[in-house]
Amino acid sequence: MLRFLLLSALLLSAAIFQAESHGDHGDGGGGSCEADPNVRVTAEFRPGLVSVDGHPDEWAEVEGSELPLLPALDPDTDKAYPSGKITVKALHDGNSVFFLMQVDGKYAYSKGENTKCPSVALMFQVGENASYHNMGGCPDMPGKCTSKSCYGHEVDIMHFSIGSAIPGRLYGGNPIDNRDGIGGDRFGHLVDVYAWNPHCRFLDGKGPSANTSNAQNDWQGAWWHSSITFHSGLIEEDSPYSTNGQKGTYYFEFSRPLRTMDRFQQDVQFVIGQPSKVAIALWYPTGGKPWSGSQHYSASCQWLPLDIMSTSIGSLSGVQSKNSWDAATAFSLLLSVVSFCLSIFIGYWVSRSKAIPFTPIDRM
Numbered sequence: 001m002l003r004f005l006l007l008s009a010l011l012l013s014a015a016i017f018q019a020e021s022h023g024d025h026g027d028g029g030g031g032s033c034e035a036d037p038n039v040r041v042t043a044e045f046r047p048g049l050v051s052v053d054g055h056p057d058e059w060a061e062v063e064g065s066e067l068p069l070l071p072a073l074d075p076d077t078d079k080a081y082p083s084g085k086i087t088v089k090a091l092h093d094g095n096s097v098f099f100l101m102q103v104d105g106k107y108a109y110s111k112g113e114n115t116k117c118p119s120v121a122l123m124f125q126v127g128e129n130a131s132y133h134n135m136g137g138c139p140d141m142p143g144k145c146t147s148k149s150c151y152g153h154e155v156d157i158m159h160f161s162i163g164s165a166i167p168g169r170l171y172g173g174n175p176i177d178n179r180d181g182i183g184g185d186r187f188g189h190l191v192d193v194y195a196w197n198p199h200c201r202f203l204d205g206k207g208p209s210a211n212t213s214n215a216q217n218d219w220q221g222a223w224w225h226s227s228i229t230f231h232s233g234l235i236e237e238d239s240p241y242s243t244n245g246q247k248g249t250y251y252f253e254f255s256r257p258l259r260t261m262d263r264f265q266q267d268v269q270f271v272i273g274q275p276s277k278v279a280i281a282l283w284y285p286t287g288g289k290p291w292s293g294s295q296h297y298s299a300s301c302q303w304l305p306l307d308i309m310s311t312s313i314g315s316l317s318g319v320q321s322k323n324s325w326d327a328a329t330a331f332s333l334l335l336s337v338v339s340f341c342l343s344i345f346i347g348y349w350v351s352r353s354k355a356i357p358f359t360p361i362d363r364m
């Protein structure tokens, strides 16, 4: 009886540990374009780790998601971006969220010509009915769409076109465009945009009928390519900064406050501990030919979940504390099993040794 109890307790605890160790999933790259529920972008709480300078070094220990890049309008694996997958990393410091996108690609830079340089965008769901397809999916035609008729279909877009941006320098929100109350960026074209569908797309603060006047460009970002060797302060005269056609990796780094002062559904609002929805796009001037707006690669054919984590998991210290927690749990479980068996044994022993002999009632 005692042996049976002990054995079943041990089997039970072994089963629990099996289940726990299988509960963990790493973020893997989905091979196909179909939405893979395990593919997500995770922003852990890692304050003081990165500076937005386009350099990836500080991100080395942050785990990323590797995603295939397929043509957004024709997601055919045969037409994937030829130089490989895009790696997306994210983290937050309690105030701002940070993103790093890195993708292999031969150096292509043509000063002042955005469409002859690579370009990246992040799109976020704002309205609850905003679809990934058709940038929010409002059915209204251009000229007809208004903030009322397309309510619920808002998406927030950050688009960085690097034709006038010096590598390693910060672009995006700046005092001049922010004073005008629009999401533009006259210096580096890192713009803050919202849309209801591809034809109804506006800089934050602008609209089909009126400007809202209080908008801001809340994004900042920088870019770099691994073939650029000069690290301490490039200036415009150094353009094109590297030699066109050189093999290497492009890096795009961004930050945005978790919350903004938007009052018109033009910015996504991030909440720590709550998931958001993101999509990632890349434009590349294949063969030196300029790209057009709709001609881009997408890292998914659906929204990807983006988790703004409330704690840091998966970091070295996180893993250690998780292991010690498991050990403590195992020990207390073992202790409780032992004491449970002991109490049964004592009860059994007491009832046996001090048993009052059975006395049939008819003898009394």
Ligand SMILES: *[C@@H]1O[C@H](CO)[C@@H](O)[C@H](O)[C@H]1NC(C)=O
Pocket: 127, 128, 129, 151, 152
């Ligand atoms: C989203 O769509 C559902 C179903 O059509 C509707 O009930 C809901 O009001 C919509 N939400 C918004 C914000 O428009």
Ligand SMILES: *[C@@H]1O[C@H](CO)[C@@H](O)[C@H](O)[C@H]1NC(C)=O
Pocket: 180, 182, 206, 209, 210, 211
């Ligand atoms: C919106 O603001 C821009 C300046 O950024 C101005 O040129 C335009 O006329 C304004 N539109 C409306 C409808 O007020």
